[in-house]
Amino acid sequence: MNVIKGFATTFKHVLEESVTLQYPEQVRPFQQRYKGRHHLRRYDNGLEKCIGCSLCAASCPADAIWVEAAENSDEERYSPGERYAKTYEINMLRCIFCGYCEDACPTQAIELGHEHQLSFTDRRDVIFTKEMLIDPVPAGGQDTPQQVAPGAFNRSIPDMENPK
Amino acid sequence: MVKIYIDDREYDVPAGMNLVDAAKWHADNDIPVFCYHPKMEPVGMCRMCLVQQGAIEKDRATGEVVLDEHGQPKVRWMPKLQTACTQRVTDGMVIRTNTAEVDQARQNVIEFLLTSHPLDCPICDKGGECPLQNLTMEHGPGMSRMQFQDKQHLDKHVPLGDLIYLDEERCIQCARCVRFQDELVGDDVLAFHERGRRLQIITNSNPGFDTYFSGNTTDICPVGALTTADFRFGARPWELTEVPSIDPFDAAGSNISLSIRLDRDFGGKAMIKRVMPRQNESVNEIWISDKARFGHHFTRSENRAQSPMIRNANGQLMQTTWEEALKSVASILKAAGKDVAAIAGSQMSNEDLWALREVMSAVGSTRLGAWPITHAGADLVAQVGVGVGSNLGDLGKGDAVLIIASDLEEEVPIWRLRLKLAKERGVFLAVANARHTRMEDFATACLRYDYGMAAHFLSNLRAENPDLAQQLAQANNLIILTGAEGLSLDGSRALMQAAANFLIETGHVGKPNNGLLSTFPGPNGMGQYYMGFTPENTQDIMINPPKVLIVAQADLYHDDPSASQWVHEVETVINLTLFADETLSHEAHTILPIQSFAERDGTFTNGERRVQRFYTAQGPIADALPAWQVLSRLGEKLGRGKAKLSAATVMADIAKNVPAFAGVTYKEISNVKRQFPDVGGRDLYYGGTAYQNRGGLGVQLKTTAESGEAINTAPVELVNAPRSQAGQMLIVPTTVLYNRERTFLPSALMHPRVMMPYAEINSADAAKLGIKSGDVVEIVADTMRVRVKAHVNGGAPEGSIVLPRHLTTEAVPMTMTLGRVSKVD
Ligand code: SF4
Ligand code: SF4
Ligand code: SF4
Ligand code: FES
Numbered sequence: 001m002n003v004i005k006g007f008a009t010t011f012k013h014v015l016e017e018s019v020t021l022q023y024p025e026q027v028r029p030f031q032q033r034y035k036g037r038h039h040l041r042r043y044d045n046g047l048e049k050c051i052g053c054s055l056c057a058a059s060c061p062a063d064a065i066w067v068e069a070a071e072n073s074d075e076e077r078y079s080p081g082e083r084y085a086k087t088y089e090i091n092m093l094r095c096i097f098c099g100y101c102e103d104a105c106p107t108q109a110i111e112l113g114h115e116h117q118l119s120f121t122d123r124r125d126v127i128f129t130k131e132m133l134i135d136p137v138p139a140g141g142q143d144t145p146q147q148v149a150p151g152a153f154n155r156s157i158p159d160m161e162n163p164k
Numbered sequence: 165m166v167k168i169y170i171d172d173r174e175y176d177v178p179a180g181m182n183l184v185d186a187a188k189w190h191a192d193n194d195i196p197v198f199c200y201h202p203k204m205e206p207v208g209m210c211r212m213c214l215v216q217q218g219a220i221e222k223d224r225a226t227g228e229v230v231l232d233e234h235g236q237p238k239v240r241w242m243p244k245l246q247t248a249c250t251q252r253v254t255d256g257m258v259i260r261t262n263t264a265e266v267d268q269a270r271q272n273v274i275e276f277l278l279t280s281h282p283l284d285c286p287i288c289d290k291g292g293e294c295p296l297q298n299l300t301m302e303h304g305p306g307m308s309r310m311q312f313q314d315k316q317h318l319d320k321h322v323p324l325g326d327l328i329y330l331d332e333e334r335c336i337q338c339a340r341c342v343r344f345q346d347e348l349v350g351d352d353v354l355a356f357h358e359r360g361r362r363l364q365i366i367t368n369s370n371p372g373f374d375t376y377f378s379g380n381t382t383d384i385c386p387v388g389a390l391t392t393a394d395f396r397f398g399a400r401p402w403e404l405t406e407v408p409s410i411d412p413f414d415a416a417g418s419n420i421s422l423s424i425r426l427d428r429d430f431g432g433k434a435m436i437k438r439v440m441p442r443q444n445e446s447v448n449e450i451w452i453s454d455k456a457r458f459g460h461h462f463t464r465s466e467n468r469a470q471s472p473m474i475r476n477a478n479g480q481l482m483q484t485t486w487e488e489a490l491k492s493v494a495s496i497l498k499a500a501g502k503d504v505a506a507i508a509g510s511q512m513s514n515e516d517l518w519a520l521r522e523v524m525s526a527v528g529s530t531r532l533g534a535w536p537i538t539h540a541g542a543d544l545v546a547q548v549g550v551g552v553g554s555n556l557g558d559l560g561k562g563d564a565v566l567i568i569a570s571d572l573e574e575e576v577p578i579w580r581l582r583l584k585l586a587k588e589r590g591v592f593l594a595v596a597n598a599r600h601t602r603m604e605d606f607a608t609a610c611l612r613y614d615y616g617m618a619a620h621f622l623s624n625l626r627a628e629n630p631d632l633a634q635q636l637a638q639a640n641n642l643i644i645l646t647g648a649e650g651l652s653l654d655g656s657r658a659l660m661q662a663a664a665n666f667l668i669e670t671g672h673v674g675k676p677n678n679g680l681l682s683t684f685p686g687p688n689g690m691g692q693y694y695m696g697f698t699p700e701n702t703q704d705i706m707i708n709p710p711k712v713l714i715v716a717q718a719d720l721y722h723d724d725p726s727a728s729q730w731v732h733e734v735e736t737v738i739n740l741t742l743f744a745d746e747t748l749s750h751e752a753h754t755i756l757p758i759q760s761f762a763e764r765d766g767t768f769t770n771g772e773r774r775v776q777r778f779y780t781a782q783g784p785i786a787d788a789l790p791a792w793q794v795l796s797r798l799g800e801k802l803g804r805g806k807a808k809l810s811a812a813t814v815m816a817d818i819a820k821n822v823p824a825f826a827g828v829t830y831k832e833i834s835n836v837k838r839q840f841p842d843v844g845g846r847d848l849y850y851g852g853t854a855y856q857n858r859g860g861l862g863v864q865l866k867t868t869a870e871s872g873e874a875i876n877t878a879p880v881e882l883v884n885a886p887r888s889q890a891g892q893m894l895i896v897p898t899t900v901l902y903n904r905e906r907t908f909l910p911s912a913l914m915h916p917r918v919m920m921p922y923a924e925i926n927s928a929d930a931a932k933l934g935i936k937s938g939d940v941v942e943i944v945a946d947t948m949r950v951r952v953k954a955h956v957n958g959g960a961p962e963g964s965i966v967l968p969r970h971l972t973t974e975a976v977p978m979t980m981t982l983g984r985v986s987k988v989d
Binding site: 053070082106157 | 282283284286287288317319320321331396397398399400402403427428429
């Protein structure tokens with residue numbers, strides 16, 4: 001008797017609409033709040049939002065982030081603040097995608113995006129460098145380092161708006 | 165001792181102690197401060213230290229304590245809160261630090277300070293070790309009532325000189341930096357400018373912030389207003405690992421802390437990010453010179469020797485392995501028989517020197533030379549040096565110090581700072597030299613003699629300067645601090661003997677704070693002596709060059725103009741070196757790359773005979789090894805038993821064999837105890853960011869005088885100094901702190917502070933030779949020929965040329981000599 005009951009359940013589900021997606025051909029839409037791999041953001045004019053403060057690294061529970069900072073000058077400007085990240089690396093093997101780095105960042109420079117296809121064949125490939133993380137220069141913006149007018153940026157930490 | 169009451173508990177504290185200090189030291193109660201610093205006089209400017217203060221009431225007539233209705237002593241409270249930092253404890257003082265009123269006051273001060281603070285914490289170099297940050301977290305209001313955006317904006321990037329940057333917005337106007345420069349250092353180069361919210365620090369010297377101690381202001385600044393050009397954004401403080409170390413530049417042996425962090429640009433290895441002071445109240449207190457702070461770049465110089473090299477049959481240096489190189493050196497040494505000598509520089513650690521000595525004993529040679537050969541008489545320091553427990557900070561009224569033949573500020577800046585402060589505590593400070601030196605600005609008495617006559621001056625002191633002689637002889641404690649300016653090696657020995665005699669005759673030996681000190685170049689001048697390396701041996705090596713010469717961390721060609729001649733007579737030179745590009749490398753048969761102080765363990769013996777330990781901090785450079793290891797492995801090949809595996813075991817060997825080191829172990833050197841003032845704890849607001857000493861306070865070696873042996877005076881063998889004569893002038897090599905030595909040149913940020921090569925010439929001589937200030941002159945003496953700018957500024961006595969060492973690329977004579985000067989058109 002139980003056998004029939006079991007098969008009945010199976011047949012019932014065979015007739016139901018399938019919930020399986022044919023990944024990777026089919027991809028489910030992401031929730032807006034999904035936390036995938038990180039992006040380093042830029043302002044509209046191309047300057048980097050990251051000011052190399054290492055707070056993301058300090059807040060990271062997995063110790064996945066490595067930041068080395070350097071000082072901006074008007075001849076070679078990367079960010080509107082006083083310092084910028086000379087080295088910025090995230091070890092995606094360690095990262096637990098908690099988003100604490102995003103919370104800690106005072107300039108909203110680091111944001112977790114939607115990419116989740118992070119498989120690799122060499123351990124070294126999981127160290128995402130600054131070049132890999134940073135957004136492309138937006139249209140109308142300029143790549144960094146930029147040469148700017150002396151004194152145009154005189155705050156240590158930029159106000160949170162697009163610099164004019 | 166007096167009784168005081170803090171938060172209703174009773175404490176016994178020494179009468180007259182500063183209340184903030186007393187609360188911290190005796191009651192473990194951190195009264196928050198910004199402007200007060202335990203090393204400086206209080207000024208009461210910031211009001212952060214407000215406390216409720218009262219006194220136990222006593223009946224005027226009977227002196228009895230008045231009791232209230234509960235039978236408790238009655239306290240008469242002050243009507244308003246008082247600044248704790250401006251109070252000295254008195255008997256019956258009652259303090260409350262935990263009342264609502266005090267809390268409110270602290271909140272108010274913090275809120276007030278923050279009304280115009282830029283809150284740059286995320287990128288501020290002080291963030292994480294910032295008194296303002298810490299106190300805001302602890303006592304601040306948590307929320308600001310000020311919602312306005314228009315904070316006062318001031319310049320954020322003001323270079324105060326080449327080394328220190330000022331952020332005017334961050335300054336909370338505590339004047340610690342100004343007071344440090346003015347009160348402690350005596351270089352009054354900072355000042356306040358403008359008023360109110362615009363008040364800012366300016367430098368009034370040219371070049372800016374012209375002092376050898378500027379870096380210390382960044383430690384004591386309670387905010388991130390002052391930052392060093394060296395560290396600026398190098399790392400966040402919490403990312404740094406602190407490694408205890410020793411200043412590798414001078415005889416003071418200042419305790420430092422190397423802040424290290426891994427760095428991509430340094431191949432992912434640990435790298436020194438900054439150098440900070442480490443508290444040792446008997447050595448450097450909490451201060452270090454800018455040379456110690458900013459001079460670490462040589463350890464990562466691109467010219468560091470990478471791997472062992474041997475010269476092949478064609479005369480080319482070829483890279484090889486350690487095993488090959490050591491085998492080759494061993495066979496060279498065996499073939500040379502006893503005709504081997506060694507010259508060791510003073511940056512070699514005690515362990516390195518001992519291992520070198522072992523190698524030399526293996527080949528049966530005792531020709532152990534110390535480099536450079538300027539200062540003699542280390543044996544006398546071992547006999548009658550300052551006693552165990554000496555502390556320049558303890559000197560006070562009734563004590564005396566004689567500084568002779570030394571330009572102390574240039575030679576050992578920390579001693580200069582501490583003796584300047586000693587003078588202000590009432591020490592009789594006499595400075596004798598043939599020319600004006602900076603130390604004279606702080607001296608009680610200034611004496612002059614002719615160049616070369618220092619020993620004569622001191623031997624005849626009683627006859628010719630009876631007053632001074634008496635002052636010194638009668639002092640409770642007397643230290644004679646000698647240099648070797650204007651002296652030959654024999655002259656230096658004579659001076660040391662004369663000084664020792666004076667100390668022995670007046671009974672100033674074998675006790676703390678009494679005895680002989682000398683400004684031996686480098687951090688391990690005394691270590692050289694204890695391990696058997698002497699400048700006299702070096703002199704002999706220079707006159708009778710051996711077949712095989714081992715040179716260890718000695719830059720012969722840069723220090724000695726005659727090197728090219730005598731080194732040439734040596735058949736085989738084996739060079740243990742940090743740098744691959746020394747001139748000596750062209751001569752050397754074998755180059756063995758060794759590690760600098762930053763990359764390995766070891767000990768130095770400072771001028772006060774304190775054996776102090778430095779630890780491994782920075783990542784290694786290519787194949788370089790610690791010198792003791794190289795030499796110990798070489799010793800094994802020469803049949804001296806198994807090579808040692810750690811520096812500590814080498815020290816165990818030293819302790820067994822060198823009587824003065826008996827009982828010295830790494831463990832003992834590493835002992836620490838609580839020091840006053842209690843800086844560097846979690847409460848960085850109190851003493852600044854100098855580090856607590858966790859690496860050890862060192863062990864001071866006993867002098868012979870202290871071990872109970874009778875010490876006798878010995879005749880002073882006066883040497884007649886050369887005198888200037890027709891067309892010939894005295895060339896007096898001197899020391900300047902910032903120079904172009906191999907170990908300092910790689911610190912590029914110091915370059916603007918290193919003088920262009922110059923010589924000082926007396927105006928009378930200048931007039932005779934038709935030389936004006938700024939003219940280029942050529943100085944020729946023996947084997948030396950240099951071109952330098954003439955400074956006619958009264959710095960040199962008539963008939964002599966003061967020629968600083970290591971400013972020119974060519975070597976300058978090590979000791980005084982005769983030479984000719986001519987103007988170059
Ligand atoms: S998401 Fe979390 S684990 Fe990943 S880098 Fe950011 S803080 Fe670290
Ligand atoms: S990403 Fe944000 S938190 Fe991380 S270093 Fe850059 S600015 Fe600082
Ligand atoms: S710069 Fe620093 S130490 Fe100097 S007054 Fe300002 S806050 Fe005080
Ligand atoms: S007023 Fe006392 S610490 Fe500033």
